[in-house]
Amino acid sequence: ILIPLTCVGILPMSSMEKRFHPPSLNLKECLKSAEHISSSDPDFRILEDGSVYTANIISLPSEEKTFTILLKDIQRHEEKKIHVNLLVHQKKTHKTRHARDTVLRRTKRRWAPIPSSMMENSLGPFPMQIQQVQSDTAQNYTIYYSATGPGIDRDPKNLFYVERETGNVFATGPVDREQYPEFKIIFFATTADGYSPEIPLPHTIRIEDDNDNAPSFTQDLFTFVAPEHCKPGTVVGQVTAEDRDELYTLHTALKYRIVSEEPPFPKMFSVHPESGVITTLTSQLDREIIGKHLLLIEVRDMAGQPFGLCNTGTVVINVKDVNDNAPYFGHSSYDTKVLENRVNVEILRIPCLDKDEPNSPAWNCRFSIVKGNDDNHFAITTDGRTNEGILCVVKGLDYETTNLRILEIAASNEIPYVVVPYSSGLAQSTCTVRVNILDDDEGPVFKPCLLPITIDGCAAVGTAVGKYLAEDPETGNSEGIRYRIAPGQSNWITIDENSGELRIAKLFGNDLIGRQCNITVLAVDQSEYKCTGTVLATIGACDRDYPVVTPREFIMCRDRKPVYITAVTPNESPYSAPFRFDISDRSMDSGWQTVQQDDKSILLSPRTDIPYGIYKIPVTVRDNKGRQGTSVVSVNYCDCTTPSDCGTVRQVSPAVTLGVWAILAMILGSLLLLLILITLCGCYGTGAVSKHVPDDLANQNLIISNTEAPGEEVMDPNIIPLQTATVNSCDQGVGMGTIGREVKTGGQSFEMSKGGHQTLESVRGYGQSTMEQGRYSYSEWQNFMHSRLGEKVYMCRQNEENKHSEDYVLPYNYEGRGSLAGSVGCCSDHQEEEVLDFLDQLEPKFRTLAETCVKR
Template identity: 30%
Template sequence: MAMGTFNFHGGATSHKPIALCRTDNIHTLEEVTTHNPPTRNNDHHAFAQVSTHLRLKSDSDKKDGSIKYILSGEGAGNIFIMEENSGKIFVLKKLDREEKSFYTLRAQAINRLTGVPIETESEFVIKIQDINDNKPKFIHGPYVAEVPEMSPIGTYVIQVTAVDYDDPATGNNARLVYSILQGQPQFSIEIKSGIIRVASQIDRETKDRYNVIVQVQDMIGNAGALSATATVTIHVSDINDNAPKFQQKSYDMSIIESASIGEIVGVVLADDIDVGKNAEITYSIEERGGHFSMFNIITDNITQEGIVTLNKLVDFERGIRRYHIQVRAENKYKSELNDTATIRVYVVDVDEPPVFLRKEYYMEILENATVGSYVGTVTAKDPDITNNIIRYGILPNEYSRSFEIYSNNGSIIISKPLDRETEPWHNFTITATEAQNLALVSVVEVYIRVIDVNDHPPELQNEYDIYVCEKTKAGEHVQTISAFDKDPVIDHQFYYMIPPEEISDANFTLMDNTDNTATILTLRDGYSLQENPIYYLTVIISDNGIPSLSSTTTLTIQVCDCGTNNDKESCRKNFFWIFLNSGAFIAISVFSIVLLALAVIVHIKCKKSPTHFNKKGEDLKENIVKYDDEGGGEEDTEAFDITGLRHQTVMREHKRKRTIRTDIQSMYRLSLGLGPDVTIFREYLSEKLEEADTDPYSFPPDSLHTYAYEGTGSTAGSLSSLESSALDSNQCLKFDQG
């Protein structure tokens, strides 16, 4: 079997038999509707065409059922099947050429019993024949185009394109034609290309958008053709072809006479039916006739309005009460597109506040002017015809406290003394109010300059540390001094001198340099640091003010050992080190003394032993009572803790027992007037004092107070409340005054 090619209608349904044509070469065969008798060719293969089916037949087939036909390849079994006995090929489902246009199959005849091939395998192609089953479709939609208004006829607008998926090689199934269903007579379309063009004149101001409906058909629009439609939105763009027009040909406006320059008088508006930049307008005032200079007009670029403003002040009482101007509105980009209108402006009378004759006032006054002195006058007028009375006042602030104003005439006087050095300028606000209408108030700023007078004497510029070397020579430079003056005079001139009464005894002289400085010079050779380390020089400084003022200053000149180089700068450095060394020495000395005192205290504490009473047999009378407070009776128990004193008893070395005089009685008995006479008592005290002075463990005598005798007749019967303690009446206590 040789390979063959067969055409099949794409609209064929399932189980439709297909005739198989057998040939030596590949042929494209149309489906036929007639029966052709079997024929023979050189390779002995059968060829048949049947309108209802395709059939494969072997020359060896004797129709006894011994041959079996087998189909394989694309779509075999699911799209195409073969009847194994007859070799007929059937289609199982509907075919779509646009999906697949041909199928390649293979067929073979085998012995049914043995399975041995009787014929060699044959390959053939089934081609699907096209039918008009697809509608044309527009691509690249939706379609939007733009064309300027007033475009010439034939102007290109846009091209629409449609496709048809049928076979363009088969008849007219895919041959398309275009037409306009809606959009005429403004637009037309080329039937084959789909190009839309302007067909008549269009005006954006009449209609700015068109929805053109385009139709496309296949089969050249013949009967049975399939079609589709698309909408093309065509926007008509604007061109600058319209002039602006004022809404009114004349306007009436008004302005109050108190209006300030730049104040809005009114608004005019011209309409331009164009859009975008083509509708932008520029307004102006024509300079022919009328009062064009009195007003100005500006363009609001957002609202396209013309805003009329006041260019010069108007006055109802003294000026024109009605003004005429001509305004012009023209296209911003085409001045030939324009329109004009007339404006009448009426001036309205108002009750105006007072008007000062000046915008601000500058005045001057000497700083030594007395209270009540006249400074200056401010003046305001009522601009109205009525010419009301004006009252003046000062708005209080920190600078107006020194001034007052007469309310009836505006005269300013001083109310407090002035000081230029404290406040060189005083600025404040003065009000002018109509007496009949307190709401009408005007203000003006007043600036008063306080003129300086010479009331400050000159002073030294700095505090000078002046040194003179011991080995200096007469006439050598010592120091240059300068002065300043708080009075702000630009051409200050200072004069320096030594008081005449000190010139004869002076060790130094003063030379005026005539440049507001002076130089101190030596008057002799050599100065002695040991004999006279410091000299004083009195300097009088005066100025050139009127009246001239002066001050007296005493300068201290220190003598210094400047060394071999005679360098005074070393004096300042040595002074610093001397000061530093002195301070360090003092600090170290104080610290050493403190350490020494602490060491002594620690040593004494270490020498002290625990409290011991005298050995048995030692006379308690050898203990001396020494204290710095006279007994206060029972109140002593609150003032002193006697027990604490008793614990601080100092342990002394054992001394040889002395013979105690029996004629010396206790202090207690003496207080009762029972003791010996005064001479014997004094002798006793002297012995005890000598013993205390030679005792190394006793406190210094200058830190103790010894009370020997209280006197007789004590109602308490005792020196103090000591007897109330556990001590013997002859035992005495000793404690430090501190």
Template identity: 30%
Template sequence: MFVCGDSEHPSAAFLHLFLSLSQAMCQNLGDLHVTGPLKDMNFSVPEGGAVRFIYQFTSEPPAMSFRATGEKDGIIDIVPKTGVLYLNGSLDWETKAVHRLQVESLDEEGNTVKGPYAVTIYVEDINDNPPEFDQTKYTGVVRQNSRPGKPFMYVHATDRDDPTTLHAQLVYSILHHFPNPYSEMLFQINNVTGAISPSRTGSYYLDPQKQDTFTLVVTVKDMAGTTTNAFTSSTDVIITVKESLWKAPSTIHIQENSTQAHPVNISQVHSNEQDVIYDIFEKEKLPRLPFSIDQSGVIYVTEPLDREEEDTYNFFVVTKDNKGELVDKPLKIHVVVEDINDSPPVCQQALTVIEVQENEGSNIGTILATDRDEEDTLNSRLQFKIESQVPNVPASNLFLIQQDTGILQLTGHSLNKRIAPNYSLKVLVTDAVFQTICDVQIHVIDINDQIPIFEKSDYHNVTVAEDLPVGTVILEIQATDGDEPGTGSSYIIYQMKEGDPKNTFIIETDSETNRGFVRIHKALDFETVPVYNLVINATNPEPLVAGVQYNSSSLTLFKVFVTDVDEPPVFHETIYKQEVSEDIPVNTLVMTVEAYDPEGDTVRYSLEGDVRKWLRIDSTTGQVYTASTLDREQKATYTVNVVASELTQKSKATLILQLLDVNDNPPQLGMDYTLFFCHPLSGGERALIQATDADEQHYYSTFTFSVADDTNTRSSWEISKVNATHAYLSPKHANFEEKVYNIPVIINDNGKPPLEGKVNLEVTFMNNQTGEKSCFIEVERQHFWPTAGQAIGLLIGILLIIGMSIFLI
């Protein structure tokens, strides 16, 4: 067996090796499982390092020494005498990842006693190789306006370390690029694949006219870039920016209704990339899109276009790869359909009717027509001309139409309804190619030269009760007008000229008969206005002609007498609310309610629903007082009705009293507790108790618990608080007899001022003879376990003892 400090070796070189091994081994004697009998074994050893102890094989007689053979490679060997397997040099994972040896034990004559056994040493890789790019410098070309994220070149690096570990996991990044005219990088790199593409900023700003060459400093890190100790390599990437081939054509103009054979080539686009698939899409989703594109980028119109159906088209051309992914940014194609004169004028109305008063001035109306051809062009310019007038009396040229506006005028003659009440015109409307006839009918209407005349100048009076419903008709009136029936000159509007400043009444007119109906518009009130002296006038919506004025014939008188109706008293408010403290003295004034009687009768007050007899009311003044002590804990919101009465009528209002809490209830226990402890006590017993309070929460949100201030109680019992409402009662010693103890407990709330409650807890000590813990009702026991620190201390102590004793020989 190997012994620390053994010096029986034949040579100085071997002595030096042995001393190194001895030191290495003795330094590792504290490790677990470093020695054991000869058997098949596997070891994992990090590469690098110097002389190292791996394992010590133990032997049993007649074995006296050990021998190792196999893939030692001049680095791995065994000390024959002691069985120490060791390294005398550095392992290299990149050179050899696994060493397979055979170890056997020998007797004094060199014969095999046990073995050979397979010993396999797996070399663990360490990060000892930096990543290397496969080129010292890269070059690439990118087109202006290339799609962001679309790779245009790749860089690649390798690492000789174990590819299954972080040591060979590489991450790419761009350290700088020169020049950098913007605050954001113009290029980006996929940190896993090394793919370089334009960034979103670069896709927008790259322009060979401004800068056609960029130098990128690209770095690669191993260890997945997760540590500052990772190895880093860098390379230069020279990028040339070229002008984009992918450009939208200028606006395409196509004349409508083309007679060419379709499809017709109208433009072409070119992608920056080879072997792309061209396609068209639109945002507006028209019923059909009359355009197509072939795989050379040629855009076609597939059918004749109609400007009146659609005057412009906007669609997009895209390029895709064979996976359906976009290659270039979509190009917007704008097509304008050019107009030809292919639409005739259209009359806006099949028949245009114009009313003209007998004395009307020059302009009497406008003939409206439209043309679907392009607006503000000669194709849609319309001109007007009167083709015929029927009848031709009193002249054939009574009307004139402005050629370019369609405004119809009288030539100077006034129309006379008695000569001709109607005229029919045919108006010719033309554009540069087409013409249309529009029919016009002119009605000559009477002028308003007659005023309305009432059938009565005085409708005398009517008597109505003040409670008559709104909308009731109280009078019908009639005036007549000599102008043409059914026109604005003869229609009559009735209005209250005097005597109704608040619009209490309204008058509606029957359009067929011009009869007027006087209705109640707002509620009547005898106490406010008992009599209305009304003056009603009658007018027309059309203005009177010059020289004619309304006079007294268009006025009539009417008087309304309002009779009184006995009404109930009226409260100033329907609901009276008041907050008062529950401890206010009896006979305290709470509030005053007020009501009045519309007829002026005396009002008396009383209460209804005062079931607790807490209130009284002064029957004359309406003042409400407390009649007895209030108690919020009985009723927090107290509602009663106030009755206002006069001789025959009465009405009610609601009185709501909100009682504010005061601290007037001492705390007490939440239930009747009966506590039992097993006798004798074994330690850790405690009983949970709860306190409650009838007052509002802000008075008892926190309770204070204590035992009575007497020597015997304080020496035997203690109370510890659990939370705001609970506490534990615990015995302070085990010297109790089998009997009943009364424990006085004091509970304080946190009111201002606080209230104190004193309760007696009955605790029974009883012998547990059943073994079923029946005496353990409502009592807890505390369990004691070592803390985390204690547990760790015990564990360390045990491990130290084991470590000191394993290898002491």
């Protein structure tokens, strides 16, 4: 029979055969491009046409034989499997049955079949039968089969089902083994009336793995370090990969190999095919030749077979430097010259070359004078930036004694030299320096030859950082010597031509912070003799002052008017405004808030209602460069109307400037109040007025009211009544313009002017019965005011030309019609009987004021 696309076949054969020729299998239905066909059982052989043959004499079991046919497409990396079940037919034997041979024999029950399996990603056709369950009780009953479990009535639902009458188990679609490796199902055998002659049957459907997942590396890029000139076999690192297919099978049997290496020759590394460990092949790793190697590594499953799935990853191997290159000089000898008697002057810079990694201990040079300096006239140091040797004269040389000195200079590194394979021992590198001593008339000399200075990294432009002076050896002074920076030197520092003062020319960038710079300075005297010196400038960290808050103590009244906070700093741009303010304490931040006013100030106010008290609020201020400082601001939240009520200094707020119109309005208001007082003096100051106005009219109180209606009479004894006095002369009228300087409540004095000390209580006595009622009699008020007004008139006469004792002509804005009250000059004295009649014709504002003074 032909094997269908389900890749499951059943072939009949007898129990004992030497050769078996079953019908051909249709292999093209499973894999049309199959290039390799093999069998999992060596006793069977499959030809390309699908024919199956026995390869050996075999003895088959009594029921069935199972094996697998494997189809592979090597080029396309595809693989398919065909599972074959061979059913064994027993040969019938005829013999005579005797009664004694008749024995009841129980056949083997089929209710517990072996676990069934299904190939992952099977192509069908579906539904595809994968198993059959049967019960021996079907001989006696009509049995119906059912099942439950994953794949049937649990997720993934409806993937399998069992035929009710036959017990055949079918799959409805393909399965991903990586998601569902097996299904444990329980089968039931019942009769039509619900009787269960069999116990439930647990059954496992195992999903066989298909190599459908390629291995992948655990990292996108592996980076390792290999020591320079290390021995062969040195472990560099290990790469790892993962495969989602079934473990302990060929599908997850991974093999590693190096696909390519850059540079390609010579080969420097190898990878263990199973562990992924990378080791060196030779000891020829040389950082100075190749400092970085790139490896492309492949991982392949199926134990590295060509048809296995694969993936690649990249490995970077950096070569670690060792001191395998000794420093050397560019020339074997150097010539220089120096004037006699010069001290601490630089006479030569000697370059030192090294192939090792720059700015590493294997590259940094150290110089020494090994010959020709027995008298210690010379010294040599290293320029850390250029790796040059700086040769200086530290003791004066005498031309008359010798005009030539020969020095031998040696160079070495900070760490010892390493002898690597295939290299020979290395002698110390040396050079010869010929120092010619010149006869001189003692030109200028820098003292010292090398001047170390430290500069603040935040120094502003123009900041003086030191002086570097040269002096005439003969006179010992620096007069007439001019200075300049040698051409090609740093442009961030300048030197004053006459004073030798060093100043900052521009702000430092981050690239200069923490570095050392050598600056060559030239000095020229009046005879045009020159000398050079070196300034070793170390640029330190930025150490500027932090912005702070000033002032730090404030008073906030019950109206909770925001506090105006300003930050200051002595620094200049960029370490200055704009500032950024924050409340550093989180607990305070929840109760207080800030609003930015400008670049240097904020408004601080509480977010919600808070109790009265003193609050300490830490405020952090950051400048334009992010440098910050914290100041503690003290806010006294007081139950007051004005800050002065709390007994401390008022808060310093931004200045308020009054315009011309505001000042003019204040002056006109004062003149209007003066006019009203003079009018009232004229109304109540005559005998005629006394006839028509009762005496207790003078006892009325002035009530401050926010409405335009007349205020009610106030009987509180703590409020002092303000009343007018009889005016009988021009001089007294003038004095009325100065009363009312200060009013104090609660039984205190009613101060009438700055110059007087007599109070109303001192005139009439304190504690009388009228005081208890909060009233004063007309006579008491008149006696008090008469003396006080006289004193004021006397003071006015003392001024120059008696000008203050004269009547004033006050200009007022014309409101459209004349006043029915007539003159309101200080000398007016109304004696008419109906002196108060004009109040009925006044403007509303004047009428309201008059009504507050009249008892209804």
